[in-house]
Amino acid sequence: MSYVEVEQFSLREGASREAFLEADAAVQVWSYLSRPGLARRTTAVAPDGEILVTTVLFGTSPSPSPSPSPAPPPPSARAALADLIDAASYRCAVYDLLD
Numbered sequence: 001m002s003y004v005e006v007e008q009f010s011l012r013e014g015a016s017r018e019a020f021l022e023a024d025a026a027v028q029v030w031s032y033l034s035r036p037g038l039a040r041r042t043t044a045v046a047p048d049g050e051i052l053v054t055t056v057l058f059g060t061s062p063s064p065s066p067s068p069s070p071a072p073p074p075p076s077a078r079a080a081l082a083d084l085i086d087a088a089s090y091r092c093a094v095y096d097l098l099d
Contacts, residue, residue: 002039002097003061007053009091015084020051023080030077031055050089061094 011020024043031041037058044052 001060002037002056002058004095004097005053005055005057005092006095007055007090007092008050010050010086010089011084012086017045020081020084023077023084024053026077027081056097061096 011017028041028043031038035041035055035057039056039058041053041055044054046052
C-alpha cells in the first residue's frame, strides 16, 4: 500500500520566495536520501502564494494522526523551513492510495 502526504501553508510575512526555495531544496535532498519508501515529493505554489507539498510514499500511512514526516529532517533544515512558514496557515493530511 502507498499513501500521499499533503501539506498546505503560506509563507510568513517578510519571508522571500528565494529563501523558501533554498530551505525547501535542503528538505527535498533529505527526503530523497532519508525517507523510507519515498516515491516522489513535489512543491507547488498557487496564484495567491499558498504552497502545496505532496509526498508519495510506499508503505503504511502513519497512524493515528498525520504528521509532516515520520522521520523529521535534520534540525537545521527543519528550522530553516519552519522559520519561513506562517504556522497558523499550516495544514497536513494523509491519504491512502486506492490502488
